Amino acid sequence: MIEQAFQKAYGTKPEVVVRAPGRVNLIGEHTDYNDGFVLPAAIDRTITYAGRRRTDRCVRAYSSDFQASVDFRLDEVQKDTQHTWSNFLRGVSKFLEEDGHRLSGADIAFGGNVPREAGLSSSAAVEVGAATFWKKLLNLDLDPVYVVKLSRRTENEFVGVPCGIMDQFISALGRRDHALFLDCRDLSYRHVPLAADVKIVVCNSGVKRALAQSEYEVRLKQCRQAVARIASTGLAVKSLRDVKMSDLETARGVLSELLLRRARHVVSENQRVLEAVKVLESGDLERFGELMNESHESLRNDYEVSCRELDTLVELAWKQPGVLGARMTGAGFGGCTVNLVHADAAEAFALAVAKGYQEALGLKAEVYICQASDGALIPN
Numbered sequence: 001m002i003e004q005a006f007q008k009a010y011g012t013k014p015e016v017v018v019r020a021p022g023r024v025n026l027i028g029e030h031t032d033y034n035d036g037f038v039l040p041a042a043i044d045r046t047i048t049y050a051g052r053r054r055t056d057r058c059v060r061a062y063s064s065d066f067q068a069s070v071d072f073r074l075d076e077v078q079k080d081t082q083h084t085w086s087n088f089l090r091g092v093s094k095f096l097e098e099d100g101h102r103l104s105g106a107d108i109a110f111g112g113n114v115p116r117e118a119g120l121s122s123s124a125a126v127e128v129g130a131a132t133f134w135k136k137l138l139n140l141d142l143d144p145v146y147v148v149k150l151s152r153r154t155e156n157e158f159v160g161v162p163c164g165i166m167d168q169f170i171s172a173l174g175r176r177d178h179a180l181f182l183d184c185r186d187l188s189y190r191h192v193p194l195a196a197d198v199k200i201v202v203c204n205s206g207v208k209r210a211l212a213q214s215e216y217e218v219r220l221k222q223c224r225q226a227v228a229r230i231a232s233t234g235l236a237v238k239s240l241r242d243v244k245m246s247d248l249e250t251a252r253g254v255l256s257e258l259l260l261r262r263a264r265h266v267v268s269e270n271q272r273v274l275e276a277v278k279v280l281e282s283g284d285l286e287r288f289g290e291l292m293n294e295s296h297e298s299l300r301n302d303y304e305v306s307c308r309e310l311d312t313l314v315e316l317a318w319k320q321p322g323v324l325g326a327r328m329t330g331a332g333f334g335g336c337t338v339n340l341v342h343a344d345a346a347e348a349f350a351l352a353v354a355k356g357y358q359e360a361l362g363l364k365a366e367v368y369i370c371q372a373s374d375g376a377l378i379p380n
Contacts, residue, residue, distance in 0.1 A: 065116070
């Protein structure tokens, strides 16, 4: 309990406690930074903040996950190269101040059960949680979409990770028993009901995503290169969001085989998300699962961001009774798979996949049976 950690660190009870969830992306991978469509869900694993005001401009922060403390002053917020876990809180605080929100000093403890480096957006939960903490502590008037943009800015400009906006959006605005359909170009969104008789099962490969950030940047550049070459044919495109499959045929002569495959994944994935929303709203879970499977094949073959461990988990999942669909989720090169499973089969599914993974690769997979949950700032 973070309240207990706070009391142990500071000898008093916190004034406020807030939570921000991690997320899993059901479908729509590597589309967000291409102005595309995504369909994530917040999960019932969270980062929790507890804190109270100080009368000065000093922030004292304790991480229960890292069991470490830092201090910084709001008048001069600097990036910390030693305690990097604190940079999400630092960045959010710095940009709130720059935007005219006068903060007070605070004693803060935070931590949670969103696995780190697993593709479940622990960093976005820390960022959104920090903004939500300041909002509640100081009664700040912060629009939820402003919090989303601020949190993404923190990751891009302060922490230095070129992420899209999906992770922060779902952490802030997820809804219990719903997925969230998000247009990453104009940030319009709507909640899409998930059937009550299914579970979201997340399988953590245990492989730290050492290549994820560098390869993410490579894919980002490749997508931009593909757009530039497609535009050189006279097609009016600003991002791969604007490209149709027929356009790829038209532009085949100016695209290398590699760029063609990268673009084909993004274009086809956007189509899959749009269809996935329709079939989910109509209750066709079987087709939804097929689209998840097709997404994994595209990520593996065209976008090349899967790995042996993720493929093994997905292939094991496809063989299990009660599974509707399975795919890798997140940036890739490790991390997790997401599986949509009939609720009455979820426990047996989890045991069977973990056992099969151990037998196939000699590795342990942590498996989490999750429920779609509320975001930090979802209106009641």
